[in-house]
Amino acid sequence: MALNTAFRTLAGAVMGGAIAFFGNSSAVTAAQDSVALYGVGVPYIVRADYGGAVNDRLRDIRSLRTTKRPIKIQGSVCFSSCTMLLGLERTCVNPNTVFGFHGPSRRGVPLERATFDHASRLIAAHYPGVLKTWYLSVARHSLSELLLLKGSDLIQLGVSKPCDAGAGYANVRRRADPRDQEPT
Template sequence: MIVDRMRGVFACAIGLTMALGAAGSVASAQSQAALIVQNDRGGLIGARAREISDLNARDIQVQLRGRICYSSCTMYLGAEQVCVDPETIFGFHGPSQRGRALPPDRFEHWSAVMAGHYNAPLRDWFLSEARHRISGYYRISGASLIALGYQACSGNPDG
């Protein structure tokens, strides 16, 4: 009777160990996942910043592909693992509230949040020039961003 119980406990322990091992494999597989961003016209700066922080915490690669990546989509350039398709066009402009200028203190705050997601050369240009454009976009090719130091995506959308 005691031996049967011990076998049962042992079997449960093995099952639990195997389940935990499998869960570790799933977590490992999730860390290799990629978010493929295509044709994104932007959105709210704060929400995008939180999303990028979450992607970085989960070690998820961000691939910027498709025809366009405009406005807050460009903040994905701040992902720890990001690559850029050379053919994608990136559209930059300053923070606004639905196309209307923000009060100076909010403009400065949100400009800094956006700029914090760019590497040094892009950040400098954004802060000196692009953020002052509220309507329309400064358009930059992915190839130009790669020349500024961003990694090019491989030809395979999964790589």
């Protein structure tokens, strides 16, 4: 299936506003906590991850890169900053997981042009080739809706490999659905 066709057929709106990309969370991430507990060979499982601040995700990614643990994105959704995990080596995806992409914003508010371009390049740097190209030309410009792809499309496009079916869940990663949070 051609790249444009795959992306076009699965793109759609699922949320009224973009999830905020930048934050200042001081919480220690699950990835950092798990280094000593699980070591290199134990998979890091991602389930129902609705995203979050890019800065927080970058800390997760640095930690996961250090541990060299395999990443298994096997939950129902991987939205927003969760999709940055696709650029890590040893990452696999469930064919049925839905991935949601959008451009950088501050809680749905557009960024200044220079900040927008910088944040877009930062995010895209964590995507494999064809996904990086699509993100920079299409998805980063979507601020009010998520553009959706299924894991099977990412596998077909060569962006990721499929996870083996019966894998155990040693460390489950779940991030809160932002729609369940109180407004600030």
